[in-house]
Amino acid sequence: MAPHHLSGRPSRTTAAALTAAALFAGAAFGLAPVAEAAPARAANTASASSSSSLKFYDIPGSGGITLKGNVFTPAGAEAGDRYPLIVFPTSWGMPQIEYLAQAQKLADAGYTVVSYTSRGFWLSGGNIEVAGPPDVADVSSVIDWALAHTPSDPARIGMGGVSYGAGISLLAAGHDKRIKAVVAMSGWADLIQSIYSGRTQHLQAAAMLGAAGRITGRPSAELNQILKEFLGSDLSKEQDMIDWGRKRSPATYLDQINKNGAALMLGNAWGDSLFPPNQYADFFTKLTGPKRLELRPGDHATAEATGLLGLPNDVWSDAHRWFDHYLKGADNGIDKEQPVQLKSRTDGSYEGYPSWQAVGTATEKLALNGTQKIWANVDSGADGGIIFLSSILDQFAKLPPMASIPLLPRSFAAVWQSPAYGEDRRIRGTAKLHTTLTSTKESGTLVAYLYDVGPLGLGKLVSNAPFTFHGQTPGKPFPVDLELFSTSYDVPAGHRLALVVDTVDPLYIEHNPLGAQLTFSSPASDPSSLTVPLREK
Template sequence: MAPHRLFSVFSGLLLVLAVLTGTATSASAAPTTALQAVEISGAGGVALKANWIAPAAAGQHPAIVFPSSWGLNDVEYIAQAKILAGRGFVVVSYTPRGWWLSGGTIDTAGPQDMADLSKVLDWTIANTPTDPARIGAAGISYGAGISLLGSGTDKRIRAVAALSGWSDLVYSLYSGSTRHRQSSGLLQLAAQLVGKPSPELSTALADFNANKNVGQVQAWAKARSAATYLDAINANQPAVLLANGWGDSFFPPNQLTDFFGKLTTPKRLELRPGDHAIAELTGVLGLPNDAWQSLYEWFDHYLGGQPNGAETEPAVQVKPLNASAEGYASWSALSGTARRYGLGKIRLLDGTGLLGGATSTGWTKKLPADKDTLASGGVVLLTNGAAAITGEQPSVWLPFVDRTRAGVWAADRPSSAQHIRGVPKVHLELTGAAATGTVVAYLYDLDTLGTAKLITHAPVSWLDAPGTTSVDVDLFATAYDLPAGHSLTLVVDTVDPLYYDENAAGGSVTVTGGSYVDVPLQ
């Protein structure tokens, strides 16, 4: 099936399932009004398709506004709207401009979307039994980004739940100075299928794909990043809940950990296994879901005034990839003490070097610049999404990783489990590097039979930098327990389908002694 048809079928099924399960409510849910479809006049008179529902009880109630996700529409939240209305909230869901039947063109969480959000708040206060002092904003993906940004532009937003959202769109597109190919491609496909891309969006995506006008693309993305408006968000003091997946291939978690640390509002960060929007998916269908349960409790307390202890729970709550849930007072409390693993000389017998001990010198490992290997970050949405469902990380059989195309370094097998928490960092010394290039680093858990489970990875590129002698890459944040008797293993190659690489065909990258990995261990 063609990708555009597959996407359309998926979107349609999601919408149908949302409608079919929209009657799902808790046994103790209070009566609600009927769901009503409406049209709200956004900024400049643009028509925004929307729906709303409220508690049937008289009086004013706290309200939550849901902008729909990229590629979806306001039907997305019907099931959750009914559940939340039964918990005492007015719920207004709307389709942002440029999508489906809403007017205008896609603004990608830009100034027009912020103005629209304020117009939706105006309409909500004027047309529903909403208490103006108790308004929240929430959503998944695009809706999360709009909600988080909106908390810096409209002081009426007193609480936010941003599920699978972003805080830094520049990082999301260019982390490690490397363009994220598959995720941006899927976003572009959705916009073409069910949206009306603005000339600004079309230009930004065309320039991104062609790797030109990078400064202009990054300025466009920075203007759509909550990190840019951090001071305004802190000044407005909304209560902010951020929840993402460890393996989010659209919005990797590192950007959120940095942003979270700088927030001075009431706040919580939650990270779970899975890819983009996977952790919240069953909740969209009205089924029990941990991420949505956190949203309920967050809004119950910060909008509903319920003394449920939300403010006293650990500010950082994580579900490691292969361990039970944990709570920490801060991200720095989660991040362990870094242990340095030096990269050693490659052995001729098995083409593998030692990972561990002091950094060593006197060796080199040449990597062809245009040859892929089995080592991979996977396929956007699918690989880490499946891992969240099965509980098993994506894996490769390490003997099949071609040593002529990749550098492989394996550590000695510890006698006790090692608890990796935080952001592993790779430093590679290079020799004879071209002025432009890319490498991708993968950290694996290698068992005794040769199966290597992916713990985390990340790309890094250097652009127009003659004389490059070293590169540093922060791998994507992770929480993983390396079992006793397993080997922590690093693989480095130059190609991954998730990303555009900047290597010249037929070239090479040579890694040398002095390279190392810093792994945060609890």
């Protein structure tokens, strides 16, 4: 097939400049915020040779559509040469030049690298299917094309991507057994648990994705309908939405992914506004093949953003090592490292664990004694922040969302506080709330927040999570169990923890009827508590 547009040997500066332009466009839509450089923790073990070559192609996708793509080929490739193949589907709303800087590095290290604009976006054909069956079929079509038109080795095929590209890559690992290694950065394993956790619509996340899709592509009729039902809180369509999401969730195909046996590396940020880390950690735990989980400070795609510009970056350094080991057989030690790597939000240090279950094995149970009653429909001032902005400020300036705990109005916020700690508390993993709730209405929403409270009463947000209920009998108590979003955070000595629960947060759609009241109690037979996971000293 004839190359499309241009070909040549771009310099690293050119590749980085093109990628920077793509990231700038993505940042304008809130897709991939550009982050400052982070020092590389482990260098790529493969040495670079002379510059690889780049060509742009029209690649046939599934169902007869055309995907806009590009191919980096190692320098000096001759007829009969075969190199490991890596395929990169683009992120939501991003064009095919998204991965140029990293693709060139990989090609210089001896890989054939194919990137393509996911269907429905920019100049690629079709409609946006949200990682539906056509997107998964596209991956196999691209692999077929690459094996026929590039010097690729059919026995050494890898997939990778950021965000949307990560989700598509994981889904493809369950449908195409030719894929031997995957690096999925800032992706999802369970789409419903990502944007509908606690049976609560993540308003800002869904609205942003919908708007970006309309600006950069062509949403399918099915996507438009799902968004309408999702944002419109149509409970009669809830099961349709859940079924739609399950079809697009790698966790649904877990058995097949395990059977195919691809080596999977998962990376995410503690404050990911679109795909919170809990669902990735749950998925990771159930994988039976070679696996690795990396969690770092930041928001959606910020941890790997500098690497897309070709700058030193921990995530991409480990991605190269992962591909080198599982596609080239390099003895670089990544398979011998602890498979769970966590970077603290507080001091930026890395900690290794043999499993997710080994994280936060020590626990502290805070009793939530007494009875507290709050009115619904009013924002108390305790909030999870703004998507992207809040977690980026936390990542680079250590400024998470804050609230003055003494000034929170107790008519609209239930508050419990621990005593001041004599030594620091290193929170690692997933805090769990258990309480008994009585509502004056059959439906409602609550949002739980965990704060690190200093001596002056200023609380820094450690974690949060929403919970929505429907069909409850007014005036009848019922139990609530809620997992807050996983995190890694150190509470200094002299500080205390505070649990705050209110009913309104701009991040989420709330379902509190006008005039509703929520009562939190702690029956002797079933005490209310917050279980906080801690790193053992």
